Amino acid sequence: HLRGMAPVINTRRSLEEINERVEAALGHYEQMEKEEPDRFAELRRDDQEEATYGDLAEAGRARIDMVLIAMADISTEREVLLAELRAKLETERYNAELSLKDDRRAEMQDGGDEDSTDEAALIERLDALEALQRRISASGEALLKQLRESESLEQLDALKLEIKEKDSRIAQLEDEAIEAAAQLEDAAAQISVKNSELDELRAKLKAASEKAQAAGTKGKEVADAKLKSQMEAQAVELESTKQELRAMQEMLSRSNAERDALAQKLSASEHTMKRVQDEGSCTVCFTGGFVHQPDESAPYAEHTRSLTSLVV
16 A cells, blocks of 8 residues: 555655746746746747736646646545455455354364364465465556556646646746846947947037037127117117007097087088978978078088088
């Protein structure tokens, strides 16, 4: 029984060591994934394009746990079979002991003349029982071997293949990491060169800025004087424009007053014309002893038209 459990224990320890190595490697590359872009996309399977290193690690742990569970199930089944075989052996031994007791009892009843013959038969029977026990043990071991090979060989082969692929992939990733480290060193050297060039450019830019600032100060004084003269000219022009505006406003006020006066005259003339027209509607009108004809309204109409034209 202990000899049968030894391969299971060793296999389980090997699987645990493999699991620890896989977790360490995947943790390392998961840290690389956080710090650098994913440059190992071509090594993924089709169903792992969107998976992160953490997802791959969880999948690997799940597969290893599944294999460990399968090995534990196989160990349990082996324990059950060994218990059944042990029970069978105990039954056979008990039956053999009963048979041996029966034979001895029969021999004691028959007498002691046949002691030598009975002893030889007993030895022969014991040898037969030992042979039967060996055959049962061999049959049990063969059955266990067959069960182990039929149930766990396929899983073990799949696990070995997966571990081999995992090792190959880890080797490829390590090579890629070494190459990436070399590229990073080259990039760091180039960045150092660019930083020195940038420092030189900054120094030149600072000198040019100081020079331009000095030239700008002198130009600013000239520009301020020119701007001052332009502002004075614009102030004079603005004052002249204001005076013209005030004159135009005064002219507009006078025009409005004249228009109002003409409007009043027009209103009075219209009233007079209406009155004259009403009076001239008669053929002959007698007012205060004077006679007015309809033709006398013509001067008032002409005067009204002249006033209207002036207002318009």
